Amino acid sequence: MRISRRRLLFNPSGIVHKFWRCHNRGYLMEADSTKALYMKSTGIGLKHRNTDGKVLLQAYCVMSNHSHQILKYTDGVDVLSRFMRVAHGEFGRIFNKFFKRTGKVANERPKTVVVQEAERSQMRAHMYVEANPIRAGIRKFENLKLYRFSSFHFLRLRSRR
Numbered sequence: 088m089r090i091s092r093r094r095l096l097f098n099p100s101g102i103v104h105k106f107w108r109c110h111n112r113g114y115l116m117e118a119d120s121t122k123a124l125y126m127k128s129t130g131i132g133l134k135h136r137n138t139d140g141k142v143l144l145q146a147y148c149v150m151s152n153h154s155h156q157i158l159k160y161t162d163g164v165d166v167l168s169r170f171m172r173v174a175h176g177e178f179g180r181i182f183n184k185f186f187k188r189t190g191k192v193a194n195e196r197p198k199t200v201v202v203q204e205a206e207r208s209q210m211r212a213h214m215y216v217e218a219n220p221i222r223a224g225i226r227k228f229e230n231l232k233l234y235r236f237s238s239f240h241f242l243r244l245r246s247r248r
Contacts, residue, residue: 100161102145102204104212105171107197108153115182115192117151122236124185125149125178129156132174142170146212148219149236155216157202157209171197213238 109115116122126149133142146157160167179192202212217239220226226233232240 099163102157102159102202102209103199104155104202105158105197105199106153106155108194110191110194112152112194114151116149122149124181125154126236128178129174131177132170135173138166138170141166146216146238148216150219150223155219157212157216
């Protein structure tokens with residue numbers, strides 16, 4: 088039975104690890120252009136008039152059949168839900184139109200797991216998300232910064248300054 092996100096995330100602000108799989112575990116985002124479309128749709132969701140500045144993307148990794156994001160939200164969990172509805176709705180609409188298909192793109196609604204406020208917990212969540220290409224055998228750690236669809240390369244750029 089589906090439990091309301093409001094009951095799962097009862098704090099008015101917090102940090103969550105959001106992830107979802109493509110429908111039927113398909114590799115719908117295998118092409119780089121599709122991954123880029125997903126990130127563009129995420130940006131639209133972040134800048135939407137109902138969520139602008141209230142949901143912040145802290146880390147992400149888009150793979151061929153799933154996606155991970157670390158999101159910080161304020162002003163209630165409804166803001167987080169609106170962000171996901173806008174971003175995923177936009178992605179699904181454009182994806183289906185481009186590929187001349189109908190139906191679901193995501194297997195089910197995104198999972199949102201609370202990340203504890205402790206710095207260690209947040210760092211562990213970031214590492215889990217950004218290391219996805221390593222676990223999938225797509226990149227080695229030395230080349231992780233070359234994976235365009237992960238926030239890891241931003242971390243590497245910041246640490247050089």
